[in-house]
Every structure is written in C-alpha cells, then in structure tokens.
Amino acid sequence: MSIKARRCFVPLSPSRWVAKVYLTCDNQIAVEYRHGQHVQKILPQGPGAYAGTGGAPSVCCLYPGTQGELAETLYDLAQTWSYAGEWVHAFLYKKFGYLLVSPPAECGNCTTICALSFAPANPTDGQAVTITATITNIDGSPTKGEAPEGTVTISVDGTILCTQTLPEDEPDSTNSQSVRCTWTASCTPSSTHTIAAVFTPAAPDFASSNCSAEVTVSGCGGTPCCPNGLPATLHLTIAGSGSCGLDGTYPLTWNGSYWTGAVSGCPVVFQCNAAGTPPSCGFSLVVYAPPGYCTLCYEIGTCGGSSGTWESAS
Incomplete structure (x- = not known):
C-alpha cells in the first residue's frame, strides 16, 4: 500500500528507530522507522539535542485512527518534541492501530x-x-x-x-x-x-x-425585437436595386435561429441588430452569396433605409 504526503520532516532529535514523520494528503500520521541508526547527543536538552546518522529503512507505519484535525495537531507536536521516540510512545504506541505502507517518494503536491x-x-x-x-x-x-x-x-x-x-x-x-x-x-x-x-x-x-x-448567452440577436411577439412570416420589400434585379417583396421565415429567405436565388439573413449595448430594436439585412452560387451585389445596412423596407404579417 502506498501513501501520498502533504508534509514530512526528519525529527530534530531522532531516536534510534524514528527516522521520518509524515502528514498524509488525507490527514493521517505516518512514521518511517529505521534500524541500526546511530544517535549521538550533541546538546544538553531540547529539540536538536540528538543527531541520528546511518541506519537502513525498516518499515513505514500509517495510523488511520489519527485522521482529521488530530493528525495535524500530532504533526505539529512532533516538530517541537524534544525526542522523537518519546513522541511516538506518548501519542502513537499502543494507542492507535497501524498499517504497513510504502513511504512516500516525495512530500507535497497533493493532487x-x-x-x-x-x-x-x-x-x-x-x-x-x-x-x-x-x-x-x-x-x-x-x-x-x-x-x-x-x-x-x-x-x-x-x-x-x-x-x-x-x-x-x-x-x-x-x-x-x-x-x-x-x-x-x-x-x-x-x-x-x-x-x-x-x-x-x-x-x-x-x-x-x-x-x-x-x-x-441568449438574447444576442437572431430574434427580431418585435413589440407584439414573433410573427410567423416577415415580408421584405426591396426597391431601387437597379441592375442587380432584386426589386420585389419576399417572404422570410424563422428557422429557429434567424429569419431566412431567398432574394433572386441568394440566401438572405434578417435579424435583430445586436451591435449596441443593449441591443437596439432595429433590423439589419444582408444578402450574401455562397461560393459558386451567385454574385453578391446588394446589401442593406439598416431597416427603413432608402434601399429597402420590411413589414410583418401573419
């Protein structure tokens, strides 16, 4: 069984068998034990009084019963306890069950x-x-x-x-x-x-x-700003198109996204003018030609202009 650790440290005053203390990503205490570690007293008392060298990895024990806020408290105590072995005896030994686990490869970077x-x-x-x-x-x-x-x-x-x-x-x-x-x-x-x-x-x-x-975001054009609700059909009247030959009145129907129709075989888009903030209740008309379909030769910028008018009907 492997574990991931949020934090870990080597005790300032290790014992002959306590090598490393872990706080896991799911808030449990784990302790790595070693055997054959040599411990030498280097200060009269307090944290750092003993220095540990040598030894070989032995086992790593996870204490599930410490999970939660308790694990954080025990971890903080371990960092200040004068002797790591005494900390284990005071808070873990014969007080919590344990599971043998593999020590974490690194500390930090919980996912x-x-x-x-x-x-x-x-x-x-x-x-x-x-x-x-x-x-x-x-x-x-x-x-x-x-x-x-x-x-x-x-x-x-x-x-x-x-x-x-x-x-x-x-x-x-x-x-x-x-x-x-x-x-x-x-x-x-x-x-x-x-x-x-x-x-x-x-x-x-x-x-x-x-x-x-x-x-x-909905309401961004497409549906004309009709004050009396959406009509079933719009009739578009174009005049003054000259040699383009677009003069006439054409029905436009709502396809679920915009008004559409055909002017002399070219598709027409007719929608609410959403260029302003908030959108105005004007209309824009564009007559456009798909590639290879027909020639673009006419565009009406706004409704009510000199080139075209619109009216709603059933």
Whole structure:
C-alpha cells in the first residue's frame, strides 16, 4: 500500500528507530522507522539535542485512527518534541492501530482538480451570473481531509474577472473549498464565452490546477425585437436595386435561429441588430452569396433605409 504526503520532516532529535514523520494528503500520521541508526547527543536538552546518522529503512507505519484535525495537531507536536521516540510512545504506541505502507517518494503536491458551475446555467444578455470555482484535494478524505489552500483566479475570455482566496477548512471536515465571482452576461464579443479558473496553492502541500467551460448567452440577436411577439412570416420589400434585379417583396421565415429567405436565388439573413449595448430594436439585412452560387451585389445596412423596407404579417 502506498501513501501520498502533504508534509514530512526528519525529527530534530531522532531516536534510534524514528527516522521520518509524515502528514498524509488525507490527514493521517505516518512514521518511517529505521534500524541500526546511530544517535549521538550533541546538546544538553531540547529539540536538536540528538543527531541520528546511518541506519537502513525498516518499515513505514500509517495510523488511520489519527485522521482529521488530530493528525495535524500530532504533526505539529512532533516538530517541537524534544525526542522523537518519546513522541511516538506518548501519542502513537499502543494507542492507535497501524498499517504497513510504502513511504512516500516525495512530500507535497497533493493532487487537486478544478470544477466550474454557473447560476443561472443559461444566462440571458445583461443577466448577473454567479460563477463558482471548486478546488478539490482528490488525495484527501471527503469528510476529514485537508481542503486546498490558496487563491483562485477566474477569467472571462482571457480577461481576469476576480481573484479570491479559498476559505480555510477549520476544523478539517471536507477536501474541497469554493470561491464565487459575479459576471454580467453579455453579447460582446460574441454570445459564447470561455470561463476559466486557475488555482495557485499557498503552500507546497498542494499542486496547482485549472479548468475552463463555455457559456452561451441568449438574447444576442437572431430574434427580431418585435413589440407584439414573433410573427410567423416577415415580408421584405426591396426597391431601387437597379441592375442587380432584386426589386420585389419576399417572404422570410424563422428557422429557429434567424429569419431566412431567398432574394433572386441568394440566401438572405434578417435579424435583430445586436451591435449596441443593449441591443437596439432595429433590423439589419444582408444578402450574401455562397461560393459558386451567385454574385453578391446588394446589401442593406439598416431597416427603413432608402434601399429597402420590411413589414410583418401573419
């Protein structure tokens, strides 16, 4: 069985058998024991009074019963205890059961993952959106593990919206924490936006992580701003097109995204003018030609212009 450690240290005053103390990513104490270690007294008393050299790895014991806030307390005590062997006898020996494990290859860099959520999930133009970024220590216990500590930077389309510090989990009761920012949904530069979050750990206990998601804002053009509801059909009248031969009245139908029709065989797009903020209730008309289909020769910039008019009908 292998374990991952948030922190570890070699006791200042090791015993002949206590070589290293670990605080695991899921908040448990583990101790690596050695045999054949030579210990020499170098100070009269206190931490650092004994120095240990030599010896060979023997076993590493994990103490599951210490999990949670207790493990952090014991780890802090071990760092200040005058003699590592006495610390083991005082707090672990015959007090907690143990499992034999492989000692961690490194200390720190507990794995984190990032997740984003939005409320509302499908915002409309101008609506306030709460963005929540949750950072989880996936090497930790969901109920007694250590939650990541550090800051989270949230950005929209590459522009930083906010930087928040993850709240501390005291006492340890979860392996995740969240921060929130408020963003006003908009149609600029488009209706689809990329939301990203980056977690920067405050200590080497945890690894960094990042995540991103796309949000599509509704109300960004497409549906004409009709004051009396959406008609089934729009009739477009074009006059003065000259040699282009586009004069006439044409029906336009709603396809679920925009009004569409055909003017002399060329597709037509007719939609609400969303260029302004907030969008105006004017209309724009573009007659365009797909490659190899027909020749583009006419464009109406705004409704009510000298080149064309529109009217709604059933």
